[in-house]
Amino acid sequence: MEEVYILLDVGGTEIKCGISDQRGNLKNNICSYPSYAKENKKMMNLLLMIIFPQEVLKESVKRSWDIPSLATN
Numbered sequence: 001m002e003e004v005y006i007l008l009d010v011g012g013t014e015i016k017c018g019i020s021d022q023r024g025n026l027k028n029n030i031c032s033y034p035s036y037a038k039e040n041k042k043m044m045n046l047l048l049m050i051i052f053p054q055e056v057l058k059e060s061v062k063r064s065w066d067i068p069s070l071a072t073n
Contacts, residue, residue, distance in 0.1 A: 002064070006056055010048070012037045017052045019059060028059050 004027055007018040015035045019027045033051065036043040 004060070006052075008048070008052065010044075011035060015044070015047050015052070017055060019056060027063070031055050 002021065004019050004021055007016075007020055009016040013035055014032050016030050016032045018030045021027055031052070033047050035047070
């Protein structure tokens, strides 16, 4: 299995997520969602805790990636 890393950019207007290999090469398209930082902190937390891990897990299953920071058992 190839080891990959989750990249998060949490900003005031958008939250972006990507996946890279050990050399920093992007392995997927960057996904982006509005952060709702000013309107709703609960929505921002929801995006970080639920939606992004789901996006990453979908890609990891398709490509047989080993993501050390996520439990996949």
